[in-house]
Amino acid sequence: MPNLPPSSPPAPADSSHPASAAPRNEYTVDELARVSDTTVRNVRAYQDRGLLAPPERRGRVGVYDDTHVSRLKLINHLLTRGYTLANIQDLIKAVDEGHDLRSILGLETAIGGRWSRERPRKYSLVELMQMFGDKASPGALAKAVELGLLERNGLSFVSGNPTALAAGATMAKEGIPLADLLDAVSIARPHFNAVAKALVDLVVRQLDRYEADALPPPADVPALVDAIWRLRPLASVLVESEMNRALEEASGDYLGGRVAAIMEKKLGHPAQGEVAKRAAPKKGKGKK
Template identity: 45%
Template sequence: MIAPMSTPLSLLQRLLQRPDDSPRALDDEREFSVDELAREAGSTVRNVRAYQDRGLLPPPERRGRTGVYFASHLRRLRLIGSLLERGYGLSNIKELLESWERGQDLDHVLGLDEAILGAWNQEAPAVIGFDELQAIFGDELNDEVIERALAQGLLQFDGERINVPSPRLFNAGVELHRSGIPLAALLEHLAVLRSDTEHLAAGIVRLVVTHLVDKKGADLLPGAADLGQLAEVFMRLRPLAEQVVLVELARGLKLSANEMLGERVGEILRQLEQPR
């Protein structure tokens, strides 16, 4: 597991606390009326009602005709106010909160997805038939392998169709398999490769966040007006990061190949030198 980063996205995750979280934190035992909640948050009752109507703020707990709010509502209300001050509109905030609650990626909501991925990395999924999969992988395509491919997102079942979310990654796997590498070994190595790559990416993003985001306030999301600048940074950074990774990958491949093959050659020579 990779340690959580202090990124704009994880900051939002730390700030967001849903009122239905259980068990309820001790701080949530404090109760508010709607007037008290608005006053504590520096807002108005009208705003509280409006945010509820828009789905930004969960409804209170009903006790007869009285609505009771908790500290989790207060945190959400303060977050909304903070985002408004940062230049986000109510529709943007709603989309942001809904994406977070559904566990969806937030880069699209923040407008960073194209800058981070780049046009070249935005693939259109492909469709493949099960007969074609069997023809490619033969007897290695068993239930266990299929389950692992599904878990890794390499394949997706859509009714009677099988979708391939990343044709380039799939085709790379096919070529490696045709070269003689077993399918199970490829899937196992992909899991390791992803973990290593995520760790590498985390370090790169941490550089951007630490030096370009946190200096404006480590407890805040970037302002809406700052997102364009942040997107430009990622657009410039991505090809540079790719160059660094390619150079270091080539260096690592050479180093590992020499080390592993050198050990094999050395062992063979030692065996040949032994008297018979």
Template identity: 35%
Template sequence: MEELAAAAGITVRTLRFYRERGLIPPPRREGRIAWYDGHHLARLRTIAALLERGHTLSGIADLTAAFESGRDAGEALGLVEPSEETPVRLTPEALADHFAGQVTPENLAAALDLGYLAVDGEEIVHISRRLLDVSAALVGEGVPLAAVLAAGREVRSHADALARLFTDLLHTHAPREDVSRLRPLARAVVEAELSLALDRHLAQAHDDGPAAPGAPAPNARQA
């Protein structure tokens, strides 16, 4: 498992998470030894490429199931009918398992304040399967859950502003149109602009390179 994770450029924790979600097939076992091969590595590289293009782990799992069962891949990826966010019911233990011991009282309070979580009897309800999967994947890559939640709060404010912009645009210029038809158009614009922005920022980060110890930031003013 350690060798496969290293070859794929991911952590062992992330690899275990993918296995638990059924995103990669189980290894071939000989006694207590588990053997992974090129098929597993190719699957991990495909997952990485799909994640980079904005697909969620749930969508990738559906796509994998589609290929294995013969269903249409476009339907599995949500290209036929855009799907709404799906809430997830979890036990407290299952929630803790998703985030590797980082479900602290402070993080729980932040998630409840954001509206990501709600309590229903003895269960916890997460507002979105996609947000749950992405958050768990980020934590699996080593990003602290507190930082993920802080980023989520900032993303929420930008998302609200974008949603307001598109709904105002439609109400102003096409008031008779069905507002629900706006969803795929707005999503396409935001995904394209975010992709272009990531290209610019990643290129800039590559050009700047790591700063030498004690050196000022590239844009820092000289005294």
């Protein structure tokens, strides 16, 4: 079927419409699938799910137009972003109810988008051996993959956080056994997950004033997206601050005591800080 010159208003279904009506692009189902980079089977399936409007009928032929092309391109775009057809159906329903799709996707990105700006990086096995030396054993690599620190990509590996990987390599070169380092990550992860959930709940709680199964009113979405983007870096600052505090306390408790013990053994008397620490009454303990 030949394509007519494009125009914005679609012609009505009545084939007897006057010739003065603005022309439009028209497609058979095969042509529609080709220009929309999909298949006829997908077109039929999307129609059955209500994602795509039915074509105009001209006798036994279904005629599609550019509105169908736009909808199919939108569906393809959302599928590549990881949405399911059920998700897309909800989004399209929201658009039909007056929501702006860009605002909805902006809300989804603000809540569920990556918090790190680091780009994943691919490493060959040779590169990992250069970074970690002989510590990059098959067992260590398998453990790193299990923890999600590395992902296999054929004969290579991909790290979603190259900075953390480089930090681990430096610690390994300083003598920390890689197995112990990976065990520390495994032990600490549940605690980080709990902290992350608490902070994400603070951000997502901005949605609590709306019904759980409904989107915010269209007029509220842009301001809500802006508020969530402002809260995200503040949550990261809070995590970093608390982590620094915890590291200072832990290093003071463990490393400080170890150094004091060494000085006592070498010098024959406790370090001044350790003397004061021993002399100070223990918290929560009174005199007997």
